[in-house]
Amino acid sequence: MQDLTEAVQLTDPLELADPKPNPACTVCMALDRQRTEARRLGDMTQVSDCNIEIRRHPHSRPRGARS
Ligand SMILES: [Zn+2]
Numbered sequence: 001m002q003d004l005t006e007a008v009q010l011t012d013p014l015e016l017a018d019p020k021p022n023p024a025c026t027v028c029m030a031l032d033r034q035r036t037e038a039r040r041l042g043d044m045t046q047v048s049d050c051n052i053e054i055r056r057h058p059h060s061r062p063r064g065a066r067s
Contacts, residue, residue: 019055028054 018035021028031050038046 019051021054022057022059025057025059028057
């Protein structure tokens with residue numbers, strides 16, 4: 001009864017942590033391009049930096065915008 005065996009194959013946590021950029025935000029989209037390029041080059045530090053920037057970038061949320 002080892003249910004955990006199915007959980008052994010985890011995907012890369014860095015991949016899971018990838019925040020989605022706001023398509024309407026030029027800053028986020030630029031960061032997204034940077035992140036893609038950094039990943040292509042294998043620069044995971046830069047990838048992580050871009051993820052942090054995207055995650056922290058403030059946006060006005062569409063929900064509740066019209067009041
Ligand atoms: Zn943004």
